[in-house]
Amino acid sequence: MRLDSKQRQRWESDGFLVVPEFVAADACDRLMARAAELLTEFDPATLSIFSTKEQTHTTDEYFLESGDKIRFFVEDGAVDADGRLNRAKELAVNKIGHAQHDLDPVFAHFSHLRAIAELADDLGFTDPRLLQSMYIFKQPEIGGEVVSHQDSTFLYTEPETVVGFWFALEDATVDNGCLWALPGGHRLGLRQRFVRTDTGVAFKVLDDGPPPSGEMVPLEARKGTLVLLHGRLPHRSGPNRSRRSRHAYSVHIIDGTADYPADNWLQRGPDLPLRGFQPIVS
Numbered sequence: 001m002r003l004d005s006k007q008r009q010r011w012e013s014d015g016f017l018v019v020p021e022f023v024a025a026d027a028c029d030r031l032m033a034r035a036a037e038l039l040t041e042f043d044p045a046t047l048s049i050f051s052t053k054e055q056t057h058t059t060d061e062y063f064l065e066s067g068d069k070i071r072f073f074v075e076d077g078a079v080d081a082d083g084r085l086n087r088a089k090e091l092a093v094n095k096i097g098h099a100q101h102d103l104d105p106v107f108a109h110f111s112h113l114r115a116i117a118e119l120a121d122d123l124g125f126t127d128p129r130l131l132q133s134m135y136i137f138k139q140p141e142i143g144g145e146v147v148s149h150q151d152s153t154f155l156y157t158e159p160e161t162v163v164g165f166w167f168a169l170e171d172a173t174v175d176n177g178c179l180w181a182l183p184g185g186h187r188l189g190l191r192q193r194f195v196r197t198d199t200g201v202a203f204k205v206l207d208d209g210p211p212p213s214g215e216m217v218p219l220e221a222r223k224g225t226l227v228l229l230h231g232r233l234p235h236r237s238g239p240n241r242s243r244r245s246r247h248a249y250s251v252h253i254i255d256g257t258a259d260y261p262a263d264n265w266l267q268r269g270p271d272l273p274l275r276g277f278q279p280i281v282s
């Protein structure tokens with residue numbers, strides 16, 4: 001899919017772009033079914049075998065090693081003090097990440113669709129590389145809030161190149177935790193980086209000035225909608241207090257011509273280098 005001139009203008013002025021009907025309903029359904037299958041491989045018993053202190057350490061490692069794996073993360077509200085899930089894992093999981101776009105054939109097929117490659121081309125990527133994928137459940141009643149952030153904080157390159165491709169697999173509304181974004185906020189500076197340290201991870205402050213002012217707007221999105229997010233755009237998503245889930249899939253793309261720092265939290269081993277798209281022949 002190619003952007004028209006109005007869409008380009010909106011992208012440049014807002015730092016986000018909502019593209020309704022980008023994904024067919026049956027393609028959304030296939031991703032949801034595949035996520036459910038992947039969940040069968042998740043053994044929640046592994047959550048409860050560590051003491052609290054070790055659990056924290058182990059949780060950090062589980063997260064830090066997930067850049068080239070398919071791993072399962074659960075909602076805070078779904079884990080009891082003893083580390084056990086208090087509900088079925090299908091209703092407890094927060095997200096699956098962060099390399100199913102390379103490791104799982106169904107997610108890989110979707111993530112490398114020509115329509116996405118064309119958009120990356122339109123957005124000015126020279127050598128687009130798919131860095132990270134997340135399947136986000138935003139569970140009914142316990143789906144947690146994601147506080148305001150810039151994606152370049154987590155997926156930093158020099159120069160900054162990351163763009164988020166966020167696909168609504170179900171209707172996302174204010175009630176079930178849709179995205180919110182600050183129009184034009186992508187022109188602000190990058191406030192912090194999330195980096196590896198000797199002991200784990202930490203936020204490295206780049207700009208400790210006051211947080212951006214201005215009102216975020218809700219980006220309600222019907223099933224099949226694509227939302228593009230500039231790496232510097234402040235955005236968040238609300239909690240899901242409704243009884244409806246809000247499944248979404250996101251892929252983050254960076255440019256292979258930019259430097260990828262060794263202290264970024266997300267690292268891959270040599271066996272799984274970042275991939276781009278098939279060349280677009282038109």
Ligand code: FE2
Pocket residue numbers: 149150151164235
């Ligand atoms: Fe984000």
